[in-house]
Every structure is written in structure tokens, then in C-alpha cells.
Amino acid sequence: MPRLGAALLLCLLVLSLPEPPAAESPLQLPAPQNVTIYSYNYQNLLRWAPVKVDNGSVLYTVQYSTIAYDWEEINCTNITKTECNFTHPEIKSFWTITLRVRAELGQVKSDWVETNKFFADQNTTIGPPVIVNVDSTPDSLFLNFSPNVKEDNLQYLVRYWEKSTNERHETEWTKNTRIGLLNLKQLTVYCFQIRAKLRLLNDNIGPFSKTDCHKTATSDATRAGFVAIIFVGATVTVVILAIVCFLFIQKFHQVIKYWFQPPFQIPLHIEEYLKDPEMPVLEELQNNCAEEDPWDSLSVVSNAEGSQALLNTNVQSDSRSIESEKT
Structure with a gap:
């Protein structure tokens, strides 16, 4: 009996315990x-x-x-x-x-x-148009660009300034995709930015583009002046160099002459004679000169008696002159 009572009491305790909560699944996700x-x-x-x-x-x-x-x-x-x-x-x-x-x-x-x-x-944000090319003249810059969107109500404005200054200028709003910046200085760098807007009841104006810079061209007169200045400068330089060279030559005449004129060299046989005066150099020179035959050879071109007699006379006179020279 005691065991039965304990079992009943244990069953009552188990039944009196609360049920464990079931695992809950989320009923809803957080919203983005x-x-x-x-x-x-x-x-x-x-x-x-x-x-x-x-x-x-x-x-x-x-x-x-x-x-x-x-x-x-x-x-x-x-x-x-x-x-x-x-x-x-x-x-x-x-x-x-x-x-x-x-x-x-x-x-x-x-x-x-x-x-x-x-x-x-x-x-929507209307982005700035894309610059295609820039045409430069002595007093103007012409910007050619294309829009990023296809809309009939787009207009464009350019802000520009001389790079060396901070004074800004702006063009009027226009539908043209070619805008000229006029009355500029030649050979001067100008920077510019461009923006677009969509014409509505409330205009939708986009941001400015990145800064781009270009230089104006030079006029024909200025180009001719540069050519003249270069020519005059070259002429003056040549004249100055000529004067400097002349003065240099006058001042260093002996040095330049020494540099450009090779030193005189005594012939070898004369140098040997000067070293040993007893050498028979002069006699050898005279013998060499005597051995040389200064006369031209003659040939008989006719068998006539007159011609033969004349030839014999010439040969005899030549022989006499040679003997007299030897004596």
C-alpha cells in the first residue's frame, strides 16, 4: 500500500507540472x-x-x-x-x-x-553633356558636345574663366550643342564647365561637369611677328658671333697660327749633313744632277742629204756643248 500511494503521489506531481513551451517559429520578418x-x-x-x-x-x-x-x-x-x-x-x-x-x-x-x-x-539627375571637341581661334573657343539623354527640352549653359584669374563668366541657356566663348585673349588658357537642364514647370537643373581647359590660338599677325623676331634674333646672334670670333683671332693670332700651321721639318739628308759637315753631300747632289740627261732624243724622219747634213751639224754642236759643260 505505501508503494501504491507513493506512485499515485508521483503521478499527481507530474500531471501538475506545466507543459514546456513549444518551439516558436517567426511569424514575420523584419521589413527592409x-x-x-x-x-x-x-x-x-x-x-x-x-x-x-x-x-x-x-x-x-x-x-x-x-x-x-x-x-x-x-x-x-x-x-x-x-x-x-x-x-x-x-x-x-x-x-x-x-x-x-x-x-x-x-x-x-x-x-x-x-x-x-x-x-x-x-x-532624376540630369548629368552634364560630353565634350566632343574644342575649336580654338585667336579670340574664341567653340565647344562641341553631345547630351547624355535624348530629350527635346534640354538646354545648356557654360561657365568659363581665365585660368590665371577667378573671375567667372556664364553664357545664356541654349538648345545648341555648340557654344562659342567669344572676345577672349589670344594665346591664353581658359577653363570651363558645362551643365544641362530639363525645361519643365520646375526646371530640373543638373550639376556642372568637371573642369576642362584649352588655349586660344594665335593670329596671323602675331605669328608673322614671332617669325620676324626669330629672324632678327638669329641675324643679331650671327653678327655677334662673327665679331667675337674676329676679336678672338686678333687677340690669339700667334696661338691660332701655331695650332693650324704645321712646324717646318728639315729634309733628312740636310739634317744629317748639319750633324756631320764632312759628309760629301753636295758632291753627291752635283753628280746626281750631272748624270741626268736634260736633252730630248732625236729621230731621223728623212733621208735627204740636206736633212742629214743639218742633223750632223746639230749633233756636233750638242756634243761640243756637253764637253764644255764637263770641263
């Missing part, structure tokens, strides 16, 4: 935070901060609505990225739309987070 629209030249992005969970991969869905249409999905359904490009042909730039995004994890979903109303023509 920092939902923001970015738009530049009608390229539209919706971005948000990621939703963090312990297990699983969170997906996101984006929808949009307009005044005429209720919430509709776009190309951002069950995506893993935390951004959505809603640049879409069905979403016109002149529509006023509202976007919303939510997080999803299996069957569990977060609340929708809506954006403010977005009007692309008014809320």
Missing part, C-alpha cells in the same frame, strides 16, 4: 530599411539595406503603382540582390509612381515598405 530611389539620366534604381536572419536566404519583391494602376510587379520578384533597376519601357518618365519592397523567407514575409512618390522628369 533605408529604402531609397537613385536616378541618374533616367537610369532608375531602388536600393535598401539587407534583412539579416540566422538561417536561410532572404528574397525580396518590388512592386509599383501609379495613379491609374494599382500595385503591379516589375522585373524584381524573388530576387536576392538588395537593389532593383526599375528602368522599364512600361514605366513612362512622365508618370508619378510609388514603389514598395518586402522581404520573404519561405512562407514568412515582412511588411511592405513604400517610397515617396517618384516623378522621373523631375527627380
Whole structure:
């Protein structure tokens, strides 16, 4: 009996204990935070901060609505990225739309987070046009550029200044994609920036471009003056160099003469005679001269008696002269 009573008491204690709580599954995900629209030249992005969970991969869905249409999905359904490009042909730039995004994890979903109303023509940032080329003249610069977006209501303005100063000038707003900066100084560097705006009820004015600098050209008269100055300078330089060379030669005449005139060298046989005066150098020179035959040879061209007699007379006279020279 005591054992039976203890068993009953134990059963009563077990039944009186509270049931352990069941493992709760999340009923809802946190909603995305920092939902923001970015738009530049009608390229539209919706971005948000990621939703963090312990297990699983969170997906996101984006929808949009307009005044005429209720919430509709776009190309951002069950995506893993935390951004959505809603640049879409069905979403016109002149529509006023509202976007919303939510997080999803299996069957569990977060609340929708809506954006403010977005009007692309008014809320997109109109970037500056792209400079194609710059034509330079002596007193002007002509800027040729192309727009980043295709819109009929775009206008452009240029801010420019001389690089050595801080005085800014601005042109008038114009639709032309070629703007001239006039009444400038020649051979001077000018810097400029350009911006665009979209003409609406409230103008959408974009930011200025990065600073670009170009130099104006030189006129024909200035170019001719430079040529004349160079010619005169070259002529004066040549004259000065000629005078300096003349004075240098006059002052260092002996030195220059010594440099450019080779020293006189006595012939070898005379130098040997001077060293030894007893050498019969002069007699050897006289013998060499005597051995040389200064006469031309004669040939008989006729057998006539008169010619033969004349030839004999000439030969005899030549022989006499030679003997007299030897004596």
C-alpha cells in the first residue's frame, strides 16, 4: 500500500507540472530599411539595406503603382540582390509612381515598405553633356558636345574663366550643342564647365561637369611677328658671333697660327749633313744632277742629204756643248 500511494503521489506531481513551451517559429520578418530611389539620366534604381536572419536566404519583391494602376510587379520578384533597376519601357518618365519592397523567407514575409512618390522628369539627375571637341581661334573657343539623354527640352549653359584669374563668366541657356566663348585673349588658357537642364514647370537643373581647359590660338599677325623676331634674333646672334670670333683671332693670332700651321721639318739628308759637315753631300747632289740627261732624243724622219747634213751639224754642236759643260 505505501508503494501504491507513493506512485499515485508521483503521478499527481507530474500531471501538475506545466507543459514546456513549444518551439516558436517567426511569424514575420523584419521589413527592409533605408529604402531609397537613385536616378541618374533616367537610369532608375531602388536600393535598401539587407534583412539579416540566422538561417536561410532572404528574397525580396518590388512592386509599383501609379495613379491609374494599382500595385503591379516589375522585373524584381524573388530576387536576392538588395537593389532593383526599375528602368522599364512600361514605366513612362512622365508618370508619378510609388514603389514598395518586402522581404520573404519561405512562407514568412515582412511588411511592405513604400517610397515617396517618384516623378522621373523631375527627380532624376540630369548629368552634364560630353565634350566632343574644342575649336580654338585667336579670340574664341567653340565647344562641341553631345547630351547624355535624348530629350527635346534640354538646354545648356557654360561657365568659363581665365585660368590665371577667378573671375567667372556664364553664357545664356541654349538648345545648341555648340557654344562659342567669344572676345577672349589670344594665346591664353581658359577653363570651363558645362551643365544641362530639363525645361519643365520646375526646371530640373543638373550639376556642372568637371573642369576642362584649352588655349586660344594665335593670329596671323602675331605669328608673322614671332617669325620676324626669330629672324632678327638669329641675324643679331650671327653678327655677334662673327665679331667675337674676329676679336678672338686678333687677340690669339700667334696661338691660332701655331695650332693650324704645321712646324717646318728639315729634309733628312740636310739634317744629317748639319750633324756631320764632312759628309760629301753636295758632291753627291752635283753628280746626281750631272748624270741626268736634260736633252730630248732625236729621230731621223728623212733621208735627204740636206736633212742629214743639218742633223750632223746639230749633233756636233750638242756634243761640243756637253764637253764644255764637263770641263
